[in-house]
Amino acid sequence: MSTSTNTIAPPPTRTGRDWTWVARQPLVGPLAALVVAVVVFSIGSPRFLSPYNLSLIGQQSIVVGILAVAQTIVILTAGIDLSIGAITVLGTIVMAKTVGSAGALGALLIALVVCVIIGAINGSLVTYLRLPPFIVTLGTFTATSAATQLYAGSATYPVTSQLLTFFGQDFGVGSLRTTLGVAVLIVVYIVCFYILGQTAGGQHVYAVGGNPIAARFAGIKTSRTLMSVYIMTGVIAAIAAWAALGRIPNADPNAYQTANLDTITAVVIGGTSLFGGRGSVVGTLIGTLIVGVLRNGLTLIGVDNLYQNIATGALVILAVAFDQLARRRTQ
Amino acid sequence: MTTSQTPVLQARNLVKRYGSVTAINGADFELYPGEVLAVIGDNGAGKSSLIKALSGALNPDSGEILMDGQPVRFRTTIDARHRGIETVYQDLAVIPALDIASNVFLGREIRKKGLAGALFRQLDKPRMRAESMSHLADLKIGIKSATQAVETLSGGQRQGVAVVRSAAFGKRVIIMDEPTAALGVKESGMVMDLIRQIRGRGLPVILISHDMPHVFEVADRIHVHRLGKRAAVVNPKERSMAEVVALMTGAIEPTEEERHGGI
Numbered sequence: 001m002s003t004s005t006n007t008i009a010p011p012p013t014r015t016g017r018d019w020t021w022v023a024r025q026p027l028v029g030p031l032a033a034l035v036v037a038v039v040v041f042s043i044g045s046p047r048f049l050s051p052y053n054l055s056l057i058g059q060q061s062i063v064v065g066i067l068a069v070a071q072t073i074v075i076l077t078a079g080i081d082l083s084i085g086a087i088t089v090l091g092t093i094v095m096a097k098t099v100g101s102a103g104a105l106g107a108l109l110i111a112l113v114v115c116v117i118i119g120a121i122n123g124s125l126v127t128y129l130r131l132p133p134f135i136v137t138l139g140t141f142t143a144t145s146a147a148t149q150l151y152a153g154s155a156t157y158p159v160t161s162q163l164l165t166f167f168g169q170d171f172g173v174g175s176l177r178t179t180l181g182v183a184v185l186i187v188v189y190i191v192c193f194y195i196l197g198q199t200a201g202g203q204h205v206y207a208v209g210g211n212p213i214a215a216r217f218a219g220i221k222t223s224r225t226l227m228s229v230y231i232m233t234g235v236i237a238a239i240a241a242w243a244a245l246g247r248i249p250n251a252d253p254n255a256y257q258t259a260n261l262d263t264i265t266a267v268v269i270g271g272t273s274l275f276g277g278r279g280s281v282v283g284t285l286i287g288t289l290i291v292g293v294l295r296n297g298l299t300l301i302g303v304d305n306l307y308q309n310i311a312t313g314a315l316v317i318l319a320v321a322f323d324q325l326a327r328r329r330t331q
Numbered sequence: 332m333t334t335s336q337t338p339v340l341q342a343r344n345l346v347k348r349y350g351s352v353t354a355i356n357g358a359d360f361e362l363y364p365g366e367v368l369a370v371i372g373d374n375g376a377g378k379s380s381l382i383k384a385l386s387g388a389l390n391p392d393s394g395e396i397l398m399d400g401q402p403v404r405f406r407t408t409i410d411a412r413h414r415g416i417e418t419v420y421q422d423l424a425v426i427p428a429l430d431i432a433s434n435v436f437l438g439r440e441i442r443k444k445g446l447a448g449a450l451f452r453q454l455d456k457p458r459m460r461a462e463s464m465s466h467l468a469d470l471k472i473g474i475k476s477a478t479q480a481v482e483t484l485s486g487g488q489r490q491g492v493a494v495v496r497s498a499a500f501g502k503r504v505i506i507m508d509e510p511t512a513a514l515g516v517k518e519s520g521m522v523m524d525l526i527r528q529i530r531g532r533g534l535p536v537i538l539i540s541h542d543m544p545h546v547f548e549v550a551d552r553i554h555v556h557r558l559g560k561r562a563a564v565v566n567p568k569e570r571s572m573a574e575v576v577a578l579m580t581g582a583i584e585p586t587e588e589e590r591h592g593g594i
């Protein structure tokens with residue numbers, strides 16, 4: 001009988017010309033890019049590898065890095081969030097303006113609530129009205145930015161509260177010292193890495209992004225998964241806002257203008273697919289470091305800020321092109 | 332099959348309308364214990380609507396569904412799953428980036444015992460992997476490791492994972508909607524073997540297929556759907572493929588016995 005046909009042929013082997021296998025080893029490409037960037041800049045500038053500069057790269061990556069985790073999770077669901085940068089800025093202003101009346105802890109809680117509400121608005125519109133995340137978050141980005149300007153009255157607010165600037169404190173061993181903000185960044189990565197890889201909720205994020213119909217048929221409550229993801233972006237934005245005040249104790253409605261695009265850059269460079277269901281926060285951490293190293297290194301060797309933007313822009317397009325090609329080959 | 336048995340799954344006079352379109356027009360259906368029942372019909376005959384009603388993906392306007400002779404109501408696919416009805420959908424219903432174990436246990440994940448599971452909600456991956464491997468081995472699917480991402484598998488292997496998921500949790504009925512539509516000849520043969528093995532374990536299978544040779548190869552009875560209802564149930568040993576196709580298109584009339592669904 002034909003029961004022996006169950007020995008299944010292995011998937012077709014790669015041909016020599018199919019170079020996109022590199023893109024399918026999710027972390028090889030980003031890691032190689034990071035190593036190349038580090039080597040190039042350490043040759044280009046003797047100061048690049050100094051403990052002080054490495055710590056600086058970490059500190060410069062705090063806000064973008066934390067937000068990039070939220071961005072990763074949203075993109076894993078085949079969404080995108082254009083508003084988290086703006087939500088974070090609003091969070092810093094809320095903290096700075098309410099700390100006088102509500103106290104530091106009260107200010108943190110109020111900012112958390114505000115950030116979560118905006119995240120939940122994004123989530124509801126995406127989940128229940130089934131609007132495209134790009135349009136929804138473009139709308140909340142515009143509205144939040146304007147609300148922030150109105151609320152701040154276009155002024156900036158210096159923050160002196162110990163609790164609000166807590167993450168600006170130094171810590172470290174020997175000559176390698178850095179701020180608690182870098183520690184927060186690492187903790188956010190570890191927590192989200194755990195959630196995505198080790199819990200059912202995390203697996204459902206991949207399922208909802210990778211094949212929403214299959215996810216629904218498997219009994220996953222896809223709307224609950226999506227809502228949780230957008231609410232979580234609100235929480236992470238509040239954490240980023242708190243860390244931002246540690247980094248620069250001055251709430252400025254015009255700060256972090258490029259943060260949102262930088263998070264998308266970091267996620268995409270880190271190998272997470274814009275089409276959802278594929279990627280990891282480890283890749284995003286590498287992507288964040290690539291963006292941080294590139295901006296820091298180019299500054300050290302004296303390249304103008306605008307040229308840096310051109311370089312990161314080119315990098316994103318390259319990363320997306322890789323993603324597209326890899327998808328076409330696997331289909 | 333004898334009609335004296337009580338059907339595991341049965342439908343009586345199901346009707347579903349979408350505006351002026353009647354998708355199910357008074358359809359009957361019976362699935363008996365331990366059989367492979369093929370459901371065939373021309374495109375637009377309404378067989379997928381019927382199957383959706385039986386798997387809880389569609390709520391009929393009228394008529395009733397019975398399990399073991401008792402009326403049941405499926406509001407969602409989850410209701411049907413709770414009753415032991417599992418469906419394998421044609422579009423290779425797996426999550427590409429997740430590994431085999433996660434796919435098999437998708438939506439029914441097992442958490443670790445103790446604090447790690449209760450407080451930190453950590454999944455018991457080793458256990459899910461071990462159980463997946465034993466399910467795969469039960470159905471003789473040659474996959475070496477349950478930690479492989481499903482996207483690294485061939486189409487047949489992916490379908491194998493989807494079938495394993497259904498067979499592992501389907502206690503009463505397995506529904507397969509065009510399981511070979513996306514597969515090559517050899518891989519289709521493998522799915523046919525899986526169907527026989529599931530029947531061998533005593534689970535009845537509903538096989539929706541366009542592929543007549545497959546249907547004749549594996550089915551015990553063939554439900555012919557036409558114009559929104561059951562036109563006939565035929566015995567593949569008594570009818571040729573050409574005759575069944577003719578029944579499907581209305582070119583010939585069924586016998587009185589076939590028309591009433593009995594063999």
